[in-house]
Amino acid sequence: MKRRHFIQTAGAAALGAPLISAPMIRSASAQTATVRWWYHFDNPQNTPNELIAQFEKDNPGIKIQAESIPWGGGGDYYTRLFAAIVAKNAPDCAMVKLSSQAQLLEMDALEPLDGHIQNWAGKADISYNIWNVNKAQNGKQYYLPLQYVVLYLYYRADWLQAAGLQPPKTYEEFLAAAKAMTKGDVSGFGMRGGGGGHDNWAPFVVGNGATFAKGGMVSEQALAGNRFYVSLARDHKVTPASAASDGFRQIVDGFKAERTGMIIHHIGSANELVTALGDKVSAVPVPRPANGKGWTMFGDESNALLSGSKNKDAAFKWISFLSSGANNVAFNKLTGQLPVTTSGATSWTLHPKRFVDASAASLPLAGVLPDSPKTADFARTVWPTSMQRALLGQIAPDEMMKTIEAHYNG
């Protein structure tokens, strides 16, 4: 065969192959619905493969294509999700948080689940409170709860005991405890001024009476709460010098290295901290104002069905499988968070009891950031930038609050 003929034949074969094979692929896919599901785990070495194998065994007509998407503090994940929706290449279902629900609704990207949930046997195993907190502003249910955490205060029990102090309940007790533990190169409070630190800040500001409604960030209580929080670093010097840039990894590692006496995080860090510090670490709900009200962050995670999905029934079967009894427990063992099912909570053994108790005791204080398209940018950019500037003295604490007020209500 001459070279020219060979190239022509090869080219024709290459062009023709998809035409020949397409009907064969279509014929095979008609029998099996493939559900694309996006997920993210803090520990990328954990995989949901066992759960998928179990589901596919129970549902022979459905194949799960699980795609692990980098979280990147939330920014990477949601940018990819939004871009995929705009490009009409979104997955059938995806893990999502309440802070992005308003944006996803703005894009018409979410499928209401009320009809599916009414006919789902697992509905009663998830408490009313969890259903309620996940409801959209229009009263519909777009999210199927999957896991949750509540932010609470980790503290060094041995250091507090040595100082003759009880775990702090109020802001004043918190400051006293932080001062007592601040010695040499140890700081009383591992403040998180970097990305994600808004959930450490909110117990002192939203907890003191700030709201995200018009004028709510510049009320006297809001300004006082923020002044107190900034003063921990600038005036009382009970935080590490690196507080302005510290993120999750830095505050956890600083606590493990015995360089800080208290940090605010959720049960997801409990086992790591216990491995490093054993019984020296314990937890209580975040400090509250004198009126006892307070506020802490409810860290939610749900699955949502994307409206562009062509396999909605199959996708709901998969996400409801993950939120059911033993499957939900198995899933949360992979993520290190808490199961949303009542049956799962009673049999939960992954974390030491004192941290499960601290989570439960924090639930009455727990809330979520506003269901607004502006919340995601608040958490990713507006809060860290203005907080860091306030911590560095580049702007006054009240100026920071005006920036947040302008972001939400300007």
Next chain:
Amino acid sequence: MTAASDTAPAPRLVLTPYLFLLPAMLVTLAVVLWPVAETVWMSLHNFILFKPRNVPFIGLGNFWRLLHDEVFWLSLGHSLVWISLVVGLQFLLGLVTALLLNQTFWWRSLARSLVIIPWALPSVIIGLTWTWMYDFNVGVLNDVLIRFGLIDKPVAWLAQPDSAFFSIVVALIWQGFPFFAVTILAGLQTISAELYEAADMDGATRFQRLRFITLPAIADVIATALLLRTIWVANSLDVILVMTGGGPGYSTYTLPLYAFLKAYSGMEFGYGSALAIMLTLLLLLVVFIYVRRAARELDQ
């Protein structure tokens, strides 16, 4: 058959070069020109990613906003200092390294291999490595400096505006100097040894050899490397993004980082595109000089 018909080129042959170029042109159209056109289109609209149904045309509104944006001017200022420091110091370190690697010593091959490592590492790895080296609580830098008695308590390198900026500059110099070292070394090896022998016979000092033989001989290489590196550094944001995300406050914001954050954090693709176009326009001058140099070299 006439003589004219023997010498006239066939039409097929005239098309051939274009056909050969076509695949590259199509790829360039798809991955460069089309995205550029999209960016220009987005920059003229108030395009917010999560509002795909409401994308109003606002003309030059994003550019007008940009001119009145304090953070834009701050980022532009940082970018200029950033490029000058990073490219300048990378060049100086690369030049010294190349001169050393051009000497004869027994482990020269090993040294030439080792010096390329920072250049070969992914930027994200470099960002993470330096972040942990600078860490306030567990960083090796503070530990070493305290052990040598140079500081008496840990320094929060990435939490203070000035130290954060210069800490990233140091990391970038470390990452980029091998490019200059290798490029300049290649240039040094083209210089004839006879020139140095003649200079020795004339009694030239080491500095005079460098000043009057080495530097003029590699001037073209240096100019090309400087131009290329200026373009790359001006566009780069990965190491800053990993190390500080632009913080604390706005202290490590540069123009490409600001455009990236506006687009991918704020989801403001319209305004982010306007920022990116502004950066492109500023860089076009450097690109123009580079292309002219490249074209001149091809003509020689």
